[in-house]
Amino acid sequence: MHKSMMLTVAAALAVVATVAVASAGIFPEAPQRALVVRACAACHQPEIVIAKRHTAPEWDDIIAKMVDRGAVANDEEQQQILEYLVKFFGPT
Numbered sequence: 001m002h003k004s005m006m007l008t009v010a011a012a013l014a015v016v017a018t019v020a021v022a023s024a025g026i027f028p029e030a031p032q033r034a035l036v037v038r039a040c041a042a043c044h045q046p047e048i049v050i051a052k053r054h055t056a057p058e059w060d061d062i063i064a065k066m067v068d069r070g071a072v073a074n075d076e077e078q079q080q081i082l083e084y085l086v087k088f089f090g091p092t
Helices: 003-026 033-039 056-068 075-089
Strands: none
């Protein structure tokens, strides 16, 4: 691997690690938290993910759109993400 490419990979990994640590403080503890951090906070600041509360159908549509745009989550993981977001960031 070329030296500049290794630096780029290392920088990207550092950013992901920083986001994961920041996300851990924002996203409530639950079995799905690591999955939500991996799938959502990889591209978004945690505050953006939770900025607005949504109903289950709204979260389902948002998750589907994000997967269409490149978020990595299989069907089972999408269901787990949906359950987590509805539980902690659904309508009050």
